[in-house]
Amino acid sequence: MLVQFYNVSKIYPNGVKALDDISLRIERGEFIFLMGSSGAGKSTLVKMFFREEIPTRGQIFIASRSIVRMKRSEVPKLRRNIGIVFQDFKLLENKTVSENISFAMEVVGANIRDIKIRVPEVIEMVGLKGKEKCFPGELSGGEQQRVGVARALANRPLMLIADEPTGNLDIRISTEIMELLYDINRKGTTVIMATHAQELVRAAHKRIIMLENGRIISDSLAGEFFL
Amino acid sequence: MIIKNMLYFIREALNSLMRNRLLSFATISTVSISILILGIAVLMTMNAGSFMNRLESDVEIIAFLEKNLSSSQIRDAGEEIEKMDGVKQLAFVSKKEALHRLQENFGGKEYNLGTTIGENPLPNSYEIKAADPHNVADIAKKVEKVHGVYKVNYGQGVVEKLFNITKWIRVISVIFIVLVSLGAVLLIATTIRLAIFARRKEIKLMQLIGATDWFIRWPFFIEGILLGSLGALVAIVLLLLGYDSLISKTDSIYFFSLLSDPIILSKIYISLFLTGSVLGVLGTYISLNRFLDV
Numbered sequence: 001m002l003v004q005f006y007n008v009s010k011i012y013p014n015g016v017k018a019l020d021d022i023s024l025r026i027e028r029g030e031f032i033f034l035m036g037s038s039g040a041g042k043s044t045l046v047k048m049f050f051r052e053e054i055p056t057r058g059q060i061f062i063a064s065r066s067i068v069r070m071k072r073s074e075v076p077k078l079r080r081n082i083g084i085v086f087q088d089f090k091l092l093e094n095k096t097v098s099e100n101i102s103f104a105m106e107v108v109g110a111n112i113r114d115i116k117i118r119v120p121e122v123i124e125m126v127g128l129k130g131k132e133k134c135f136p137g138e139l140s141g142g143e144q145q146r147v148g149v150a151r152a153l154a155n156r157p158l159m160l161i162a163d164e165p166t167g168n169l170d171i172r173i174s175t176e177i178m179e180l181l182y183d184i185n186r187k188g189t190t191v192i193m194a195t196h197a198q199e200l201v202r203a204a205h206k207r208i209i210m211l212e213n214g215r216i217i218s219d220s221l222a223g224e225f226f227l
Numbered sequence: 228m229i230i231k232n233m234l235y236f237i238r239e240a241l242n243s244l245m246r247n248r249l250l251s252f253a254t255i256s257t258v259s260i261s262i263l264i265l266g267i268a269v270l271m272t273m274n275a276g277s278f279m280n281r282l283e284s285d286v287e288i289i290a291f292l293e294k295n296l297s298s299s300q301i302r303d304a305g306e307e308i309e310k311m312d313g314v315k316q317l318a319f320v321s322k323k324e325a326l327h328r329l330q331e332n333f334g335g336k337e338y339n340l341g342t343t344i345g346e347n348p349l350p351n352s353y354e355i356k357a358a359d360p361h362n363v364a365d366i367a368k369k370v371e372k373v374h375g376v377y378k379v380n381y382g383q384g385v386v387e388k389l390f391n392i393t394k395w396i397r398v399i400s401v402i403f404i405v406l407v408s409l410g411a412v413l414l415i416a417t418t419i420r421l422a423i424f425a426r427r428k429e430i431k432l433m434q435l436i437g438a439t440d441w442f443i444r445w446p447f448f449i450e451g452i453l454l455g456s457l458g459a460l461v462a463i464v465l466l467l468l469g470y471d472s473l474i475s476k477t478d479s480i481y482f483f484s485l486l487s488d489p490i491i492l493s494k495i496y497i498s499l500f501l502t503g504s505v506l507g508v509l510g511t512y513i514s515l516n517r518f519l520d521v
Contacts, residue, residue, distance in 0.1 A: 079437035
């Protein structure tokens with residue numbers, strides 16, 4: 001078991017209750033969709049995984065460690081085991097594709113030899129060979145998100161968190177990104193993806209967790225849910 | 228970890244300096260003006276201090292002896308004075324010597340005081356130097372009571388005034404230096420704050436990826452130290468040139484001899500350089516604490 005949420009609630013200082021008594025169990029190697037309309041609590045839930053938000057009540061364990069009681073100085077270590085893919089890609093505009101990916105390794109103190117080997121590896125994995133020297137501005141949206149995925153994979157995370165990764169992409173490109181994520185999952189990485197793109201989810205036959213008003217209203221396989 | 232990443236930190240710091248070229252230039256200029264003022268203040272204080280010290284060490288007590296003392300009585304008085312606490316140096320000035328000095332100072336070659344005034348009217352005396360100029364007044368009081376001494380001279384009041392003046396010069400310089408340094412720190416803090424804002428997307432990303440707090444902080448500290456020490460360097464070069472030409476220009480004015488000991492001066496310049504770096508660290512620290520949530 002990789003992740004365990006026990007009765008997690010989150011109330012923001014302004015009184016908004018984003019999560020309400022969430023309990024959840026995620027095994028190693030799973031592929032999970034987090035679904036729900038905007039405001040359902042998806043974003044808050046996603047942020048809990050890498051301790052960007054801390055529960056107001058409840059406990060979260062990742063790899064048997066409480067990340068609620070975790071010291072601030074231990075947070076970087078947690079995050080190095082989690083790759084994050086963002087809706088808006090968050091690429092650094094003044095760095096090339098290669099540099100954006102090696103940046104992620106440099107900031108966690110990887111040594112230069114490893115970086116030199118790993119960067120071309122992940123670039124090939126996401127199908128961007130030949131674009132290493134391009135700047136993000138010279139790439140299409142789909143290509144930029146591939147860079148985002150490559151960067152998230154660079155440090156060989158246990159878990160990949162994708163927050164609306166296809167939110168800014170059209171359906172054809174989205175399907176390509178999904179294929180990439182499935183491929184990563186098949187190689188053993190746990191993938192958690194927040195989305196509201198029903199057409200992607202329906203085709204997938206993966207576990208779906210539906211959120212509404214901060215509560216889990218269903219947790220099931222796609223086939224069962226959409227019958 | 229830190230050593231391994233130093234190259235990365237320095238590269239990032241230099242990139243940031245170059246990215247905000249104009250601002251970096253403005254900050255370095257302002258820091259150098261601040262350090263320049265600081266340096267001028269320090270040099271002024273040091274020079275005033277050494278000038279005062281010279282004046283202070285010139286303060287001596289003169290004990291005039293009664294006219295009809297025997298040579299053994301004169302010796303006894305001298306021994307008694309020499310034994311007193313705080314007396315550093317004692318010199319006997321005979322009446323003949325005293326007349327000789329008077330002749331040198333006022334007579335010159337044209338008037339022979341010895342023949343003009345007939346018998347030498349001057350008394351024998353002891354010149355006493357105190358180990359610590361602050362004790363001059365106390366010692367003078369004790370000397371006055373020694374048998375055979377009929378009058379004591381020590382520039383009553385002048386000594387106290389001198390100490391007052393030096394004290395005020397020091398106080399004013401310190402206030403000045405503190406204010407100027409504060410200004411420099413705040414400017415560096417502003418520059419670093421802008422550097423943080425320029426990179427805040429990158430910083431956020433670094434945090435999410437798993438960079439440690441210190442990994443994020445280091446480049447800013449290096450940038451701050453660079454700003455501070457580059458500014459100090461410019462100021463030191465200007466000071467060196469300016470002070471050198473000042474020394475050569477005032478060389479001929481004898482009572483106004485400037486401090487020129489190369490060891491003391493190089494210590495001052497090194498301290499100014501270190502001050503620049505410290506100002507850089509302080510400025511960075513302020514901005515990192517206020518504007519960087521790491």
